[in-house]
Amino acid sequence: MNQPWKMVLLLTGIFIAGGVTGAFVTLKVVREKFAQRPMPEQWAPMHLKRLAERLDLKPEQMEQLRPIIKRNMDELNRLRTYAMGETKVVFERMEREVGEKLTPEQRTKFEQMNKEFRERARKFGADRQGGPGGPRNERGERERPMGGKDKPPGDKPAGEKPPAPDKPPGN
Helix, strand or coil, rough: CHHHHHHHHHHHHHHHHHHHHHHHHHHHHHHHHHHHHHHHHHHHHHHHHHHHHHHCCCHHHHHHHHHHHHHHHHHHHEEEHHHHHHHHHHHHHHHHHHHHCHHHHHHHHHHHHHHHHHHHHHHHHHHHHHCCCCEEECCEECCCCHHHHCCCCCCCCCCCCCCCCCCCCCC
C-alpha cells in the first residue's frame, strides 16, 4: 500500500455514505411512525378494544365502559389541543422577545429561520388532517381551542374538583 491517502479517502467516503443513508432511513421510519399514530377520534374505540381483548370483557361491561372511556378520551383530547395552543403562544412570545434583541440583519435571518421551521412543521403535519394541534384556518395557522388562551380546558370552572369516584358528592 504505497498511497495510504487513497485508503483514508475511501474509508471516509464509506463512513459519510453510511451516515447519510442512516439519516434518511431514520427520517423515513420516524415519519411513518407519526403517520400511523391514531387520530384523537380513534383513541376511545381503540382503548375499549384493547381492554376487551386483554380483560375478556363481557358485552354488558363494554357497554358500561364505552361512555366512561369516550368521556375521558374526549377530555384528554381537549387538554392536548389546549396545551398545543398554549405551546404556540409561548413560542410566539419567545420569538418576539428574541427578535427585539437582534440587529436588523440578524432579525431578518431569524424571521427567515422561523418561516422555514413553520413550513417544515406544516408539511410534516399535513398528512394528519390538520396536523398536530388540531384544525387549521385558511392561513394554515392552528385555531385557538375553546375560544382563546385564557379559557381553561374541560367543562368545569377552574378550581372545581370532581367528586371522588367511589364517594357521592358532599362526603
